[in-house]
Amino acid sequence: MLNIDKRSRVPIYEQVKNQIIMLIRLGVFKPNSQLPSIRSVALDTGLNVNTIKRAFSDLEADGVIYSLPGRGSFVSSTGIKNKNIFKKAMDEVKASVENAKVKGIPQEECIKLIEQIYSQKEE
């Protein structure tokens, strides 16, 4: 179900977080519905329980999901409509573009790249 690249420099728990966010955004997991258990995700992905737990806890801290001990983890009713998540993502873009600008990369290159990324179909 999840597609993890162990060789990426992006931490595994971040990849898990991102994929779950995308699945919620795509409607695969709907608000207030139950998510697969931490352990089952760990089994499916072959990752350690603690790594998945870390991803779930982070998502809970961001208000994307909530977990009830002994009962399971659930998509929060507001789902992905959380400003905090957006802010973090935009902060990253900002930092990387500012860096590109400092390195002397012209604005058109950046815009071209963005248009290219957004024209790709979501996997």
Next chain:
Amino acid sequence: MLNIDKRSRVPIYEQVKNQIIMLIRLGVFKPNSQLPSIRSVALDTGLNVNTIKRAFSDLEADGVIYSLPGRGSFVSSTGIKNKNIFKKAMDEVKASVENAKVKGIPQEECIKLIEQIYSQKEE
């Protein structure tokens, strides 16, 4: 000479690299001219010698500077026109924008941000 923010999350050696690249780009350091020694930079900035060393060897690996053992470091003749530096910067932008897309941020938001960054005067 260098403007380092010790409280930034950007690694210090990265900040050193970036500032040197910018100084080359602005013409303060010209192709084939000698750079200040690692030790003098360390003294000036109050940073650890190892940190500066790391920045210089990274720059050498990127072909931006070259060092002659016993004589010092010099701006390479091609200077900053090195594809590697550009590629790394663009890879960062790519990763952050792909992440933004996954989080559901619309293309226009990214473009707006870029135009805003590039409209600012360089410090």
Next chain:
Amino acid sequence: MLNIDKRSRVPIYEQVKNQIIMLIRLGVFKPNSQLPSIRSVALDTGLNVNTIKRAFSDLEADGVIYSLPGRGSFVSSTGIKNKNIFKKAMDEVKASVENAKVKGIPQEECIKLIEQIYSQKEE
């Protein structure tokens, strides 16, 4: 009969306990009268039998009810006037207020909150 919030962080067996205590306090269940059976409560609420069993045995341990094997559970003659229940509740209040104090919240804030809670009508 019982009003359970499955999405609450309060354990379900705790909610069951609390509601039964309140019903006794309100006189719905009188001292020495028989309580509905564990199974019927489980059926009514749609909760797991084990969860109800846990609530009942906790209440018995606290001396609020007693059970006669094969015949059912009954409100104890002393009813809710049991020190143990009070003590547990007060211990919780104590812990949370001590925590608030540590966090730097002034005494007046706590008192104000309490007055506000007690001025609300009981549901």
Next chain:
Amino acid sequence: MLNIDKRSRVPIYEQVKNQIIMLIRLGVFKPNSQLPSIRSVALDTGLNVNTIKRAFSDLEADGVIYSLPGRGSFVSSTGIKNKNIFKKAMDEVKASVENAKVKGIPQEECIKLIEQIYSQKEE
């Protein structure tokens, strides 16, 4: 330096968090000053590095401290003046007092308890 009760039902990382918050509030750790390293705290307390790490990460998520990889952990410039921390503490008080009210404990008992707690000198 820290005073941990391993037998408490309050998670150890919570106790660590609370004690650090108190030390910041008392001015022992000042805004922007460096905190003892995660490892040294682990050594001093005899606790596992990961447990201390958990406490520090939580504090960072709450904006109380910030950490710079390779450099250390620091009290954030706003220090403890964080509404989130206060809200969580008050939510706890609210829940416990509401519970006490349901159990039939009179308002005066709660107020008396609070006055007693706040009259005690801070350790």
Next chain:
DNA sequence: GTGGTCTAGACCACC
């Protein structure tokens, strides 16, 4: 030395 990530495996409370 510092913090950050990851694994492995234990024990607990709750359902």
Next chain:
DNA sequence: GTGGTCTAGACCACA
């Protein structure tokens, strides 16, 4: 079965 806590120990990047 579920999530939550804790320990032990490994490896990494950064200073």
